[in-house]
Amino acid sequence: MDNQTMIVNAEHAAAQPILNRRDFVKGSALGAAAISFGALASGNGATFSKDYGPLAPVDDEVTGLPLLQLPAGFRYLSYGWQGQTMLDRTPTPGLHDGMAVVMSQGNSISLVRNHEVRGSGTAVPSPAVYNPSAPGGTSNLLFDPIAGRWLGSYMSISGTSTNCAGGLTPWGTWLTCEETTTTINGIPHGWIFEVPGFGLAKPVPLKAMGRRAHEATATDPVTGYVYMTEDAGSSSGFYRYRPFVYGNLAAGGILEMLKVSDIYNADLRANYPNGTSWQAEWVVIDEPESINPRNYTQGFAKGAARFARLEGAWYDTGLIYFDSTSGGAIGRGQIFAFDPRRNSLTMVFQTTNELTHPVSPDNLAVSPRGGIIICEDRSGSLQRLMGLTPSGNVFEFARNNTVLSASDIAAVDSIYPGVASRMNPGNYRSSEMAGVCFHDRWMFVNIQTPGITFAITGPWNDGIL
Secondary structure, rough: OOOOHHHHHOOHHHHHEEEOOOOOOOHHHHHHHOOOHHHHHHHHHHOOOOOOOOOOEEOOOOOOOOOOOEEEEOOEEEEEEOOOOOOOOOOOOOOOOEEEEEEEEOOOEEEEEEEEOOOOOOOOOOOOEOOOOOEEEEEEEEOOOOOOOEEEEEEEEEEOOOEEEEOOOOEEEEEEEEEEEEEEEEEEEEOOOEOOOOOOOOOOOHHOOOOOEEEEEOOOOOOOOOOEEEEEOEEEEEEEEEEEEEOOEEEEEEEEEEEEEOOOOOOOOOOOOOOOOEEEEEEEOOOOOOOOOOOOHHHOOOOOOEOOOOEEEEEEEEEEEEOOOOOOOOOOOOOEEEEOOOEEEEEEEEEEOOOOOOOEEEEEEOOOOOOEEEEEOOOOOOOEEEOOOOOOEEEEEEEEOOOOOOHHHHHHHHOOOHHOOOOOOEOOOOOEEEEEEEEEEEEEEEEEEOOEEEEEEOOOHOOOO
16 A cells, blocks of 8 residues: 555545544433543542552663653553654654544554644645644554554644644544644634544634634534633633534634633632532633634633633543643642533642642543543653542653663664654653543553654553553
């Protein structure tokens, strides 16, 4: 099979969207509540161990390098290194960020991965270019979860900027979000673009979803509503987009921002006890494409709530989970759950200890077994994946252990040609981990710099991840 055929052959043939951890409950508030994270926390779920044991360096099965620290019994395969030549003959961009498993076909699954490359530059060559002067975009990675091997990668959209996070949809696409409102060479940025699990994106922004410093999305499969976070410092909002046509975001819709009922401009950056809930309502953003006034300013003028730096978002079993990277008791993080059936918001966790709790939570995901996995974006050399159980127990699952010498890079280049031309020796332990997601017995995650993707597997059933 030639490279171009591998890229496009599944676009219209037997490809299936990746559903969430359990089949969603159509329209049933009772069903959604019965299997929610909160319900498990009260003792309605199975008993799991609180962690997987101590961490130690583990060698990558591809390169032999000890790039990660993991619990005993876990192993991993690296791929998609910055500079690595892809199927379309282009070099893999760097700054790997948000990612998810989006579609499957036969034994192949497709992940879409963001590249948070910002500023002006030359777009990666692709038939799907939005702005030739912007160097960001997404690449799609193909993986065989049965054989446990990487199959290839290619650029699926380019010419975008600061592609930070995003989210998968129930219809087999990825929403890649620009975390900027800059204008590059006369072309505005700050949009969401839709990328298919297989094939190439149409490089057309979904302008009705708003122009702002986007972070992540999570789509409710019952309604097709898209929930969105914003990373705009201490004045950030939580949004939803109600499309006019289910599954057709480009056909237009209504953009709204969350307001706490009976509390005008509720400040949700503050210290609230775990389990605090608020009834929510929504205010319309009248000018979604405007950056003056901002989407946030428009919503806040109508009484919408204020959050601190909203980051990751994930749909699971009737709830939308999202986090604040700098809110809460000590200003180091909160995790919220929104129930779209009950229109209620609950703070399920906040960081109170910088060593034992997730610090500056960024991307997050819910595992097939019901635990939440959180990527930290803290300063310093300690960069971790943290697990959170329904009962509130927190544990370390992984640490970035990447240190590369010139000879290490040369060895990687012999396996993945092109890496040596884009990668420098150095200690990369202070680079954040991002884009965590699951498919059956595999977890996938990125190290942002120098830009590496990992497929991790092991004794998941020993715990809740």
